[in-house]
Amino acid sequence: MTATIIDGKSIAATIEDEVTAQVAAIVDAGRRAPSLHVVLCGDDPASAAYVRSKGKACARVGITSQTHALPATTTTAELLELLGRLNQDDTVDAVLVQLPLPGQIDQDAVLLAVAVAKDVDGLNPTNYGMLAQGRDVVASCTPRGCMELLARHHVPVSGARAVVLGRSVLVGRPLAVLLTNANATVTVAHSKTRDLAALCREADILISAMGRPGLIGADFVKPGACVIDVGTTRVDDRLRGDVDFDAVLPIAGWLTPVPRGVGPMTIVMLLRNTLMLARAAGVVTTAAVPTS
Numbered sequence: 001m002t003a004t005i006i007d008g009k010s011i012a013a014t015i016e017d018e019v020t021a022q023v024a025a026i027v028d029a030g031r032r033a034p035s036l037h038v039v040l041c042g043d044d045p046a047s048a049a050y051v052r053s054k055g056k057a058c059a060r061v062g063i064t065s066q067t068h069a070l071p072a073t074t075t076t077a078e079l080l081e082l083l084g085r086l087n088q089d090d091t092v093d094a095v096l097v098q099l100p101l102p103g104q105i106d107q108d109a110v111l112l113a114v115a116v117a118k119d120v121d122g123l124n125p126t127n128y129g130m131l132a133q134g135r136d137v138v139a140s141c142t143p144r145g146c147m148e149l150l151a152r153h154h155v156p157v158s159g160a161r162a163v164v165l166g167r168s169v170l171v172g173r174p175l176a177v178l179l180t181n182a183n184a185t186v187t188v189a190h191s192k193t194r195d196l197a198a199l200c201r202e203a204d205i206l207i208s209a210m211g212r213p214g215l216i217g218a219d220f221v222k223p224g225a226c227v228i229d230v231g232t233t234r235v236d237d238r239l240r241g242d243v244d245f246d247a248v249l250p251i252a253g254w255l256t257p258v259p260r261g262v263g264p265m266t267i268v269m270l271l272r273n274t275l276m277l278a279r280a281a282g283v284v285t286t287a288a289v290p291t292s
């Protein structure tokens, strides 16, 4: 058996076209375009690059975006003050705080301060809690992207045994909730899990979000399983996933590559989440609406 390669780049392009058409329909109806505001704190080059690519993606689909770049010395109070203003601003539909934040900032306080209705990454504890209750709310973009890859390839999720490697707030935990909500039977593994390979071999769906390049070898994979590789680690100037792609390809039923797998889905899910929040807010009318 050779796995079907899940081409995240081409699936993301399809979804981007869908979002573009939906944004155009909103604007054609005389309403303003959805808007995303990104808060970037500090000078981490990787974060700055992610934020730039998010801005470019917004421009491609017609979403208005603005980046608020704050210095690395920003205090929690200063960041909260900015979020307060964005929360009050009716022209702002979605707010994303780029993580990680500089160490002096209270991340919990910041995530709590993003208005529930504008929380595009679903990290406000209220949205997180509602997701855990099984409600259809905005959810973190990377986990949403993984679910979309499964759906677009018709990978059976209901009743499947799923193993998620990693329990981070941003990826592993919300992913486990989304899989549970989709009726998978889910196990979350982490650095203290014993006999990882044996656990992974039980999985019909194996999703790795550890940041441990090449750790998932052939002995971790049940024949025919769907293997989604979220991990991205720069090694010798190349991006590497958690999965040993060549070793797993002959065993798995589906497999995502790195790059061109989950990465492009994360950005397109941000666009879709922005659209979802704008719609929920009614995409407010503005002076752009014809008066006669």
Ligand code: NAP
Pocket: 142, 165, 166, 167, 168, 169, 170, 171, 172, 189, 190, 191, 192, 193, 196, 209, 210, 211, 212, 230, 231, 232, 233, 262, 263, 264, 266
């Ligand atoms: P993180 O916060 O560092 O979490 C990593 C998780 O993996 C932790 O729960 C950790 O366990 C677990 N882990 C680490 N080594 C392990 C091992 N040997 N065995 C079992 N579990 C292990 O990272 P993250 O933010 O979730 O990101 C995970 C990876 O996904 C990174 O490579 C990141 O770059 C990538 N990522 C990619 C995208 C994308 O768009 N493609 C988006 C987000 C993240 P403990 O909790 O016990 O420490």
